[in-house]
Amino acid sequence: MIQQGVSAGGDHAGENPMSVGRIMDWVEARCDAIKSREEEEDEEEQKEKEKDPPTPQSGPKPQSRTKRQQHLAHNVPSSPIQTRRTFKAVRGPEEDLTSTADEGGGYYPLRISEFFEEGRYVITRKLGWGGHSSVWLARDHKEDRHVAIKVLTAYASKEIKEERLAELELLRKVANASPLHRGAAHVIRLFHDFTFESFVGQHVCLVTDVLSYNVPGLQSQLDDPRLPLRFILRLTRHVLKGLEYLHDECDVIHADLKPGNILLRPSDLDNIVTRELSKDPARMYGFSKTIPPDLIPFHPVVSAPIHFKLNAGKPVELHWVIADLGHAHLKGKHLSKVVQPYALRAPEVILGLEWGPAIDIWSLGCMMYEFAIGSWLFHPEAVDNIPRDIVHLAQMTQRTGQNHDDVGSMRCEIQGNQYDLEDMLKRATAGSAELTPIESAVNGLTVHSNGADEISAFVRVMRTFLALDPTKRPRAAEALLDPAFKDIL
Secondary structure, three states: OOOOOOOOOOOOOOOOOOOHHHHHHHHHHHHHHHHHHHHHHHHHHHHHHHHOOOOOOOOOOOOOHHHHHOOOOOOOOOOHHHHHHHOOOOOOOOOOOOOOHHHOOOOOOOOOOOEEOOOOEEEEEEEEEEOOEEEEEEEEOOOOEEEEEEEEOHHHHHHHHOOOOOHHHHHHHHHHOOOOOOOHHHEOOEEEEEEEEOOOOEEEEEEEOOOOOEHHHHHOOOOOOOOOHHHHHHHHHHHHHHHHHHHHHOOEEOOOOOHHHEEEEEOOHHHHHHHHHHHOOOOEOOOOOOOOHHHOOOOOEOOOOOOOOOOOOOHHHEEEEEOOOOOOEEOOEOOOOOOOOHHHOOHHHHOOOOOOOHHHHHHHHHHHHHHHHOOOOOOOOOEOOEOHHHHHHHHHHHHHOOOOOOOOOOEEEEOOEEEEHHHHHHHHHHHOOOOOOHHHHOOOOOOOOOOHHHHHHHHHHHHHHOOOOHHHOOOHHHHOOOHHHOOOO
């Protein structure tokens, strides 16, 4: 999912609103577009009347302009073709509300207080947006609870319909597999799904539980992005439980595990949401008071994740949850050969080899380092015409002290070119700055710890996750048995 506080593929939630001048230009351009559309509609209606004048038996009178603009809950332009043409050159402050499904977009511009499913869900706040969706806080009047609704773009909805994206299928599977399993509480929960049609196209909507900060969002609230090792171990334990559930109970590989997809669920979330809405109501990007509101089909809404104060004395109240199955795969049914965020990509994926659940364990190991040190474990960039994939593999050897097995006879194809892998790795290692091994990088001067024993346990766990050979990485269930997690809730 795109995260509820940020996006998947880029963290955008909570960005500062545009300047007043840019907002005015943006809204006035939309108003001009709407006026142009209405003039075209009037011309078309007049032509229709001239061709076929209405008679008393021909049916009800057409709606007045005011009623048409206020029709139902979806007060949007009625012609997708005209909308796409006239809005083409204008972008919104956050997601591109002018993009079409044919262009890989097609966001639906929800409004605060808009309702869905015959009034069951009422939109109360925007939580964030990502490359293929926006996420909204809503009140579920049927179940009397707050929920998050992920509204997929018209493009992503079409991909799901044509079975090129498996997010909905996998969310349903995860919701129904083994809800009493210890890891089920650490994976995003699908409550309901529905589809609606807009002027942009068809939109699949996923109703899930509400989550709060993701890891980058939490780090942004702190003076130091480096997290205490005990805190990271607790996060790691929760993520491992979630992965155990996904891998063993659901046969699902997340394949997009990253800091932005790990979110907090406070135990008292419903009260936190109610208090947050009262204290900090939803905000919309401003518009000129001289423009009649009924000429504006929608108001762009500011993304605002749910905030809460951390209580250091009650850590048990916080639960880490794996979110966003938008790029997940079923075991044995891979929809893509290239998966994972680049800096967190496992060696077997880079080499084009078979991959499985172990790639999620690799990503978790990379993140443990990142959370402790405050910077990425790997910084792969092309060096002296050596492709960055080769540099990435060389950096893995530098950091872990391990060698990539059986590369002597292996030729690697990258961007259509064949490379002698062993030779290229030697050149990449010689041509790039040497990286500090993990054991040397994680020490009492670089991390927040309770002493040498905690550092030793932390590095031991991380090292097992970063085995270059995927068969030597522990399964999530096995990793949870490590003594490092013995006293971690």
